[in-house]
Amino acid sequence: MHVERFAAMGTRVELHLFGTGDADALLWARRAIEAVDDALTIHRPSATTALNARLLAGLPAFVDDRVLLDALIEIDAVHALTRGLFDPVADVLRPGAGWGAVRFDPHNARIEASQPLALDFGGFGKGFALDRAGDALRRAGVTSAFLCAGESSIAVVGEHPLGGGWPVAIPHPLEPGRFLVELELRDEALSISSTVGGGGDAPDRAPMIRPSDCALVTAARTAIAVDHRGALAEAVSTALIVAADTHLLDAPGARRFLFSHAGMLVDA
């Protein structure tokens, strides 16, 4: 058993490795997450801040950072999948701002926007980083690992070291000792988004905006999404929390949950 614990993606990351695999596997997984952090952060100079500087200036940009390009490709896909409810544009409150104003050409790694805007990979980045860490572990022959970033993004590689799936229970954010749901994960990722708990009810701590109509979402909600890819799970849980209806819950075979803390499960 090996553990790697460090700060990245603006939170705490823990990688728990069980069983066999290359001795350096954990280090490679950490490096994969740090590479995502380096590329996607907007809190220090990065490929993303350079891109944002161009987009805010109304200029087209060539994306030469491979990690950022991969992230943009996935974002383009999940934006479509969530029908625009997940939107990486930082200032969607500005009229017309949003991913819809972006023209992204993945083949030529070119991006531009019809109006000045900036990107923020919150609500996507941690899942995306865990995907790349999981990929690094699998390449190294790891068959059993538990990864988490900030407790809202979780990914597992393979099965539990004692066999079967990884059993996890999502605590109720407002009622200690109660759980919203219990799940088993196998080679999957789990993302939890919530407007309550973890200090999220502090003023201006968790402003959620529905990109489709710019409505501020203030309802006490928790959204949970399980998917084979962490980036998708995270984007979906982010989208669910601001969704005005339940269409995202209807995906065949997907495990998605939306809880209203007015007292009930919206749907599953």
Next chain:
Amino acid sequence: MRNDAFDLSRRSFLDRVLMATAGAGVAAAAPWAAQAAGRDPLAGPRVRIGVIGTGDRGRTLIRNILKTRNCTVAAVCDNFALNLEKGRALVGANTPAFADHRAMLDAGGLDAVVIATPLDLHARQTLDVFGAGLHVWCEKAMARTIKDCSAMVKASQDRGKVLQIGHQRMFHPTYLNALRRAKAGEIGPITQIRASWHRNTSWRRPIPEGSTDRKINWRLYRESSAGLMTELATHQLQIGNWFLEDIPTRVIGSGSICFWKDGREVYDQVALIYEYSGGRKLVYTSLLNNARYGCEEQIQGSKGTIEPELGRIYQEVPPKVLALQRMQEDVKRGHKRVVPIGGATWFPELPVTTPGESLGWGEYDETMLQFEGFGEAVRAGKPLPGLLAQAYAASVASLLGEQAMDRGEAMTWPTDLVKL
């Protein structure tokens, strides 16, 4: 300590300085240290040093000069007889002693002079020494005004004489090792330094017979000192400039006589923000009625923190997730239990109390090494590279901070400083 034991500890100290300066980028950021530690002093007569000011600090300097392999104290000078006697006791009765520094200079027989007098005397005495054709080692801060600091630098350039200022941290292996690790990217880009020098003392010394309050407690009066800024902050502002590899663009601050209302004229509490390019900052506080946080520079990057006074480096490692710790223990025992995990993203918020890692290495002779370096600079007639620029910027920063507090307005970095 026996001589052979001292030689051994000196060698070990020098090795550690060299080890630290061998890191990538460190030699360029601290060229003086590698040069001072990197070669044995040349054979030949020792550099003859006259010491002006044999108070507590001056006598500490004398003890360090006597430990060097290339310098000797050839004269001492103090206008207070008691201090002069104490200084003379360290160097032997045959060493000439003077009550007036001009008499010492006129007597000849010196290669260089060490100045350890009240701040307002530094500039005039430095110019007098240069006028006598000698080199100068002067205590920090450089002078009471920015204009005088510049005059000292200009005179050094015009006369072709060495001017070295006492910033011993620049020779300290812990600081050099800290710099090496910062240069290696271990704490990420440095965006803020929080420096403090907090003491719980009046800073007021008893006045011996034959002296006066203004002479003994010169640090407390405006004519002779900027108080906390020039006597303490200077060191830490130098560290800030050094690690940020820059000089401030401007400073804002507030000072007050808040606790020791005993007739002093300098602030007993200061709080300043020095701004650097790119939005970086050095936040500085100093006070004289609480010692809880002591003297430290918290050098903060995105991946870690260095606290060189404590000699520690801290990685940004968050605390363990308890549920995952329990999962580990369960697996070890062959138990499989549900893992209660998942919620709003965890944010690191509270102060971290992890112990960090040591930067090494205990007590050092950095003051001795800076004198050995000075001795070689005097012999070569050429200053150790980079030192004066650091000292000049630190002194200017401290005096600019005083101006910002006095005027209650932001002070921008002067544009008329002497080029180095």
